[in-house]
Amino acid sequence: MTHRNPMRLFLLLASFAILAVFLVWPIVLTVRGAFVDGQGDASAFTLRHIAGVFREPVLIDGLVNSFIIALLTTALSLAIATPLALIARRYDFFGKTLLNGLLLMPLILPPFVGAIGMRQVLGRYGAFNALLGEWGWIDPSQPIDWLGGGTWSILPGIFEFDSRILGVVLLEALHLYPIVYLNVAAALANLDPALEQAAENLGASRRRRFWKITFPLIRPGVFAGCTIVFIWSFTELGTPLMFDLTRVTPVQVFWGIQEMETSARPYALVVVMLAFALLFYFGGKVFFGGRAYTATTRASVAAVTKKLRLPGALLAAMPFVLVTALAVLPHLGVIFTSFAEAGSWYRSMWPSEWTGEHYSAALTHNLAADSIRNSLLYALGAMALDIVLGLLLATLIARPQLLGRIGRWLAKGLDALAMLPLAVPGLVMAFGYVAISIQIDQWFGSGGGGEPPGWLQVLGQDPNPVLFLVIAYAVRRLPYVVRSAVAGLEQTPLELEEAALVLGASRWRMMRKVVAPLILANLIAGGLLAFSFAMLEVSDSLILAQTAEHYPITKAIYELFERLGDGPYIASAMGVWGMALLALTLIGATMMLGKKMGLLFRV
Numbered sequence: 001m002t003h004r005n006p007m008r009l010f011l012l013l014a015s016f017a018i019l020a021v022f023l024v025w026p027i028v029l030t031v032r033g034a035f036v037d038g039q040g041d042a043s044a045f046t047l048r049h050i051a052g053v054f055r056e057p058v059l060i061d062g063l064v065n066s067f068i069i070a071l072l073t074t075a076l077s078l079a080i081a082t083p084l085a086l087i088a089r090r091y092d093f094f095g096k097t098l099l100n101g102l103l104l105m106p107l108i109l110p111p112f113v114g115a116i117g118m119r120q121v122l123g124r125y126g127a128f129n130a131l132l133g134e135w136g137w138i139d140p141s142q143p144i145d146w147l148g149g150g151t152w153s154i155l156p157g158i159f160e161f162d163s164r165i166l167g168v169v170l171l172e173a174l175h176l177y178p179i180v181y182l183n184v185a186a187a188l189a190n191l192d193p194a195l196e197q198a199a200e201n202l203g204a205s206r207r208r209r210f211w212k213i214t215f216p217l218i219r220p221g222v223f224a225g226c227t228i229v230f231i232w233s234f235t236e237l238g239t240p241l242m243f244d245l246t247r248v249t250p251v252q253v254f255w256g257i258q259e260m261e262t263s264a265r266p267y268a269l270v271v272v273m274l275a276f277a278l279l280f281y282f283g284g285k286v287f288f289g290g291r292a293y294t295a296t297t298r299a300s301v302a303a304v305t306k307k308l309r310l311p312g313a314l315l316a317a318m319p320f321v322l323v324t325a326l327a328v329l330p331h332l333g334v335i336f337t338s339f340a341e342a343g344s345w346y347r348s349m350w351p352s353e354w355t356g357e358h359y360s361a362a363l364t365h366n367l368a369a370d371s372i373r374n375s376l377l378y379a380l381g382a383m384a385l386d387i388v389l390g391l392l393l394a395t396l397i398a399r400p401q402l403l404g405r406i407g408r409w410l411a412k413g414l415d416a417l418a419m420l421p422l423a424v425p426g427l428v429m430a431f432g433y434v435a436i437s438i439q440i441d442q443w444f445g446s447g448g449g450g451e452p453p454g455w456l457q458v459l460g461q462d463p464n465p466v467l468f469l470v471i472a473y474a475v476r477r478l479p480y481v482v483r484s485a486v487a488g489l490e491q492t493p494l495e496l497e498e499a500a501l502v503l504g505a506s507r508w509r510m511m512r513k514v515v516a517p518l519i520l521a522n523l524i525a526g527g528l529l530a531f532s533f534a535m536l537e538v539s540d541s542l543i544l545a546q547t548a549e550h551y552p553i554t555k556a557i558y559e560l561f562e563r564l565g566d567g568p569y570i571a572s573a574m575g576v577w578g579m580a581l582l583a584l585t586l587i588g589a590t591m592m593l594g595k596k597m598g599l600l601f602r603v
Contacts, residue, residue, distance in 0.1 A: 107582070
């Protein structure tokens, strides 16, 4: 097969070029903008823009608040997910499969949308205060503002933070803990039970076995899940926006988009945020993920789960039920809001009047209907790009033996580059595409060509960001398709491909007739995830779509939520439509990938 290597090397280099343009270039432009003193003068290097970020108390508060949110969200997600994963590994009980599936439910609703439901439940005149008032635990005339803008003090006068941070943390943790759970469960599934059994025979207690045997071996999985949760929550834009929490870095970046053409401050703020995200990642890898232990042999005995009967089965199922009940509260709040008559859910445990009109409005309202059509177009385009490019990348990554020695090293680099969108915050990528638009505008201006066409603009007079949105969605979700396709190719014997080529089939025919049918389920699963997550993408949508005619669903939900009258109710109905779509795709992807689902959420 050596004569095929030149073509594979060409495809490998072409793949690097594609990722360099659409993944690396946005990041480079963003970083460059923070260190250039003067528009377009790349030789004038300066650090004053970066230093300026640390001279503004408001921006420092934003970084501190973002760090607090990320740290608390990660800790809470880990505290929720780890015990559940341990119970699922050690015990077998009635309903375990169903409860495992229900744990993934939070992924079907972005916390950005869930904030609508959470505010209805925990707001000053929400359902929770109404319940407490009915029980006589609080004075209904003086309800507690659980999500208000007050200040919580841990060390009065030294360490204080906005109370709305707690609402953001709770909402994000209840949304993101499944990512930690999937990674920890996958790590536990690969653990050799003989090691724990040996420690138990030597008299080690359960706690000592966990900290000395189990945890060191599953630490890479724990770190992988926590990394995604930390970076995700550190750079999450939508949830703080919905809670009117402006003193966090992502929201400050969002409001600074309009300054990008005249000021370097937004660039500097994004670079500082990216630097901190990478610092936290590599710092965590050194202190928590770096000294991981690996077993030197394959499992010598099969993992055995203990079969539980009543009442043990009820005790084991109780944490799953409790966590699921808490996790669906935002979903229930959104669903109830979508069925409530405008103004009917006030100082009561549930709406006093019900209607289904908001669902029809979500399909007929000009802003809502156009946004649904736009999102379908953007998501389908992104999914098509991801499947084509993902299959190409997966073939090169999973078949490094056909590339020669240099090709093998390049394949490893390609794998790392393809996974980069999982580690780089979506806010940074979206900001980078705006920077590309500005760069193109400068090229046209310096070349005497006037303004570029609208489809190359994001902030121009008549922007049409469709191309940017489709590419941004595709790049952000490419890792899911690549990981899924690689998992399928690793289970496909290479001899089948070689036999087809020996019999005279072209490489294209071999891919179409042999490889694609064998990994079709994996491609469909990855494509479904890419499509569904693109439909409910937040950062790219809020930043890149600047005009109403191009709004995707999430931008329309945000705009409707800000309007008085029935706006929040129509926004909730749109959120429920999105929940239904994402639920169906996640169920389909889980059925096709099974236990490999966790690999899609690993950096």
